[in-house]
Amino acid sequence: MMNLEQIDNKLKEMMTKTRYQHACRVSLLAQKIAEYYNLPIQKTMISALTHDCAKDYSLEELKNLVDKYNIKLNKVEKSIPKIWHAYVGAEMVKDIFMVDDWEILDAIRYHSTASSKLGLIGKIVYIADKIEPNRKLAKIRKLHEKVWEDIDLAMLELLNMELQYLICNKLIIHPDTLKARNKILMDRRVFEIGKIR
Secondary structure (H helix, E strand, C coil): CCCHHHHHHHHHHHCCHHHHHHHHHHHHHHHHHHHHCCCCHHHHHHHHHHCCCCCCCCHHHHHHHHHHCCCCCCHHHHCCHHHHHHHHHHHHHHHHCCCCCHHHHHHHHCCCCCCCCCCHHHHHHHHHHHHCCCCCCHHHHHHHHHHHHCHHHHHHHHHHHHHHHHHHCCCCCCHHHHHHHHHHHHHHHHHHHHHHC
Protein backbone atom coordinates (compact mmCIF):
# COMPACT_ATOMS: atom_id res chain seq x y z
CA MET A 1 0.00 0.00 0.00
CA MET A 2 1.24 3.50 -0.82
CA ASN A 3 1.79 5.79 2.14
CA LEU A 4 -0.36 8.87 2.80
CA GLU A 5 2.07 11.29 1.15
CA GLN A 6 2.30 9.20 -2.05
CA ILE A 7 -1.50 8.89 -2.18
CA ASP A 8 -1.88 12.63 -1.64
CA ASN A 9 0.54 13.46 -4.48
CA LYS A 10 -1.23 11.08 -6.86
CA LEU A 11 -4.66 12.46 -5.97
CA LYS A 12 -3.52 15.98 -6.89
CA GLU A 13 -2.96 14.69 -10.44
CA MET A 14 -6.25 12.75 -10.58
CA MET A 15 -8.72 15.26 -9.15
CA THR A 16 -9.83 18.79 -9.94
CA LYS A 17 -8.53 21.41 -7.53
CA THR A 18 -12.01 21.91 -6.01
CA ARG A 19 -12.55 18.17 -5.50
CA TYR A 20 -9.07 17.74 -4.02
CA GLN A 21 -9.70 20.59 -1.55
CA HIS A 22 -12.98 18.94 -0.52
CA ALA A 23 -11.13 15.63 0.00
CA CYS A 24 -8.55 17.41 2.19
CA ARG A 25 -11.24 19.03 4.34
CA VAL A 26 -13.00 15.67 4.76
CA SER A 27 -9.70 14.01 5.64
CA LEU A 28 -8.80 16.63 8.28
CA LEU A 29 -12.21 16.39 9.92
CA ALA A 30 -12.09 12.58 9.78
CA GLN A 31 -8.64 12.72 11.41
CA LYS A 32 -9.99 14.82 14.32
CA ILE A 33 -12.94 12.47 14.84
CA ALA A 34 -10.67 9.39 14.68
CA GLU A 35 -8.29 10.93 17.22
CA TYR A 36 -11.20 11.73 19.53
CA TYR A 37 -12.49 8.14 19.37
CA ASN A 38 -8.99 6.64 19.47
CA LEU A 39 -9.23 4.98 16.04
CA PRO A 40 -6.43 4.30 13.50
CA ILE A 41 -5.54 7.78 12.15
CA GLN A 42 -3.74 6.78 8.93
CA LYS A 43 -6.46 4.35 7.85
CA THR A 44 -9.16 6.94 8.49
CA MET A 45 -7.28 9.67 6.63
CA ILE A 46 -6.58 7.46 3.60
CA SER A 47 -10.27 6.45 3.47
CA ALA A 48 -11.41 10.07 3.67
CA LEU A 49 -8.80 11.49 1.30
CA THR A 50 -9.55 8.96 -1.45
CA HIS A 51 -13.35 8.71 -1.06
CA ASP A 52 -14.09 10.89 -4.12
CA CYS A 53 -11.14 9.85 -6.30
CA ALA A 54 -13.51 8.82 -9.14
CA LYS A 55 -16.02 11.65 -8.78
CA ASP A 56 -14.61 13.84 -11.58
CA TYR A 57 -15.12 11.21 -14.28
CA SER A 58 -17.91 11.62 -16.83
CA LEU A 59 -20.78 9.16 -16.90
CA GLU A 60 -19.29 7.50 -19.98
CA GLU A 61 -15.89 7.15 -18.28
CA LEU A 62 -17.54 5.70 -15.18
CA LYS A 63 -19.42 3.17 -17.34
CA ASN A 64 -16.10 2.10 -18.87
CA LEU A 65 -14.50 1.80 -15.43
CA VAL A 66 -17.46 -0.24 -14.14
CA ASP A 67 -16.76 -2.64 -17.03
CA LYS A 68 -13.00 -2.55 -16.55
CA TYR A 69 -13.25 -3.44 -12.86
CA ASN A 70 -16.07 -5.94 -13.49
CA ILE A 71 -18.34 -4.18 -10.97
CA LYS A 72 -21.74 -5.87 -10.79
CA LEU A 73 -24.37 -3.15 -10.42
CA ASN A 74 -27.86 -4.30 -9.52
CA LYS A 75 -31.01 -2.80 -11.07
CA VAL A 76 -31.32 -0.08 -8.41
CA GLU A 77 -27.63 0.88 -8.68
CA LYS A 78 -27.83 1.09 -12.46
CA SER A 79 -30.62 3.63 -12.07
CA ILE A 80 -28.58 5.87 -9.69
CA PRO A 81 -25.47 6.96 -11.67
CA LYS A 82 -24.69 9.52 -8.94
CA ILE A 83 -23.35 6.70 -6.73
CA TRP A 84 -21.21 4.89 -9.32
CA HIS A 85 -18.11 6.90 -8.43
CA ALA A 86 -18.11 5.28 -4.97
CA TYR A 87 -17.97 1.72 -6.35
CA VAL A 88 -15.41 2.68 -9.00
CA GLY A 89 -13.40 4.64 -6.41
CA ALA A 90 -13.03 1.60 -4.15
CA GLU A 91 -11.69 -0.45 -7.07
CA MET A 92 -9.33 2.33 -8.17
CA VAL A 93 -7.93 2.68 -4.66
CA LYS A 94 -7.29 -1.07 -4.63
CA ASP A 95 -5.71 -0.94 -8.11
CA ILE A 96 -3.78 2.36 -8.14
CA PHE A 97 -2.86 2.79 -4.46
CA MET A 98 -2.53 -0.95 -3.77
CA VAL A 99 -4.88 -0.82 -0.78
CA ASP A 100 -6.26 -4.19 0.28
CA ASP A 101 -7.73 -3.16 3.62
CA TRP A 102 -11.46 -4.01 3.49
CA GLU A 103 -12.33 -1.29 6.04
CA ILE A 104 -10.81 1.44 3.86
CA LEU A 105 -12.39 0.00 0.71
CA ASP A 106 -15.84 -0.29 2.34
CA ALA A 107 -15.59 3.29 3.63
CA ILE A 108 -15.05 4.45 0.04
CA ARG A 109 -17.58 2.05 -1.53
CA TYR A 110 -20.40 3.06 0.82
CA HIS A 111 -19.72 6.76 1.43
CA SER A 112 -22.65 7.70 -0.85
CA THR A 113 -25.30 5.19 0.25
CA ALA A 114 -24.05 4.14 3.70
CA SER A 115 -24.33 0.46 4.62
CA SER A 116 -25.13 -1.76 7.56
CA LYS A 117 -21.63 -3.25 6.98
CA LEU A 118 -19.83 0.00 7.86
CA GLY A 119 -17.48 -0.01 10.81
CA LEU A 120 -16.52 3.14 12.73
CA ILE A 121 -14.04 4.31 10.08
CA GLY A 122 -16.69 4.01 7.37
CA LYS A 123 -19.18 5.92 9.51
CA ILE A 124 -16.62 8.66 10.13
CA VAL A 125 -15.97 9.05 6.39
CA TYR A 126 -19.72 9.14 5.67
CA ILE A 127 -20.24 11.80 8.35
CA ALA A 128 -17.14 13.89 7.56
CA ASP A 129 -18.09 13.99 3.87
CA LYS A 130 -21.53 15.39 4.75
CA ILE A 131 -20.51 17.90 7.43
CA GLU A 132 -17.07 19.14 6.29
CA PRO A 133 -16.58 22.88 6.92
CA ASN A 134 -17.70 24.03 3.45
CA ARG A 135 -21.19 22.57 3.94
CA LYS A 136 -23.28 25.59 4.91
CA LEU A 137 -26.69 24.11 5.80
CA ALA A 138 -27.80 25.14 9.31
CA LYS A 139 -29.14 21.61 9.98
CA ILE A 140 -25.73 20.15 9.18
CA ARG A 141 -23.88 22.65 11.38
CA LYS A 142 -26.00 21.48 14.35
CA LEU A 143 -24.77 17.93 13.75
CA HIS A 144 -21.17 18.90 14.53
CA GLU A 145 -21.88 18.70 18.27
CA LYS A 146 -23.57 15.30 17.99
CA VAL A 147 -20.48 13.79 16.34
CA TRP A 148 -18.48 14.23 19.57
CA GLU A 149 -21.27 12.71 21.68
CA ASP A 150 -22.37 9.68 19.65
CA ILE A 151 -21.24 8.62 16.15
CA ASP A 152 -24.31 6.46 15.59
CA LEU A 153 -26.76 9.21 16.53
CA ALA A 154 -24.96 11.64 14.19
CA MET A 155 -25.11 8.99 11.45
CA LEU A 156 -28.81 8.35 12.12
CA GLU A 157 -29.56 12.07 11.86
CA LEU A 158 -27.73 12.31 8.54
CA LEU A 159 -29.47 9.22 7.17
CA ASN A 160 -32.85 10.67 8.17
CA MET A 161 -31.99 13.91 6.36
CA GLU A 162 -30.84 11.99 3.28
CA LEU A 163 -34.03 9.91 3.19
CA GLN A 164 -36.20 13.02 3.56
CA TYR A 165 -34.36 14.64 0.66
CA LEU A 166 -34.70 11.56 -1.56
CA ILE A 167 -38.41 11.14 -0.76
CA CYS A 168 -39.23 14.84 -1.23
CA ASN A 169 -37.48 14.80 -4.61
CA LYS A 170 -39.09 11.50 -5.67
CA LEU A 171 -35.67 9.87 -6.08
CA ILE A 172 -34.78 6.19 -5.82
CA ILE A 173 -33.57 5.07 -2.39
CA HIS A 174 -30.79 2.51 -2.28
CA PRO A 175 -31.71 -0.37 0.08
CA ASP A 176 -28.27 -0.01 1.76
CA THR A 177 -29.33 3.40 3.09
CA LEU A 178 -32.43 1.94 4.71
CA LYS A 179 -30.49 -1.05 6.07
CA ALA A 180 -27.85 1.25 7.58
CA ARG A 181 -30.56 3.28 9.34
CA ASN A 182 -32.42 0.18 10.54
CA LYS A 183 -29.23 -1.38 11.92
CA ILE A 184 -28.49 1.69 14.05
CA LEU A 185 -32.06 1.71 15.39
CA MET A 186 -32.07 -2.04 16.08
CA ASP A 187 -28.62 -1.99 17.72
CA ARG A 188 -29.69 0.88 19.98
CA ARG A 189 -32.95 -0.87 20.87
CA VAL A 190 -31.07 -4.05 21.89
CA PHE A 191 -28.62 -1.91 23.90
CA GLU A 192 -31.46 0.00 25.63
CA ILE A 193 -33.36 -3.21 26.43
CA GLY A 194 -30.10 -4.65 27.83
CA LYS A 195 -29.68 -1.61 30.07
CA ILE A 196 -33.19 -2.03 31.51
CA ARG A 197 -32.51 -5.65 32.53
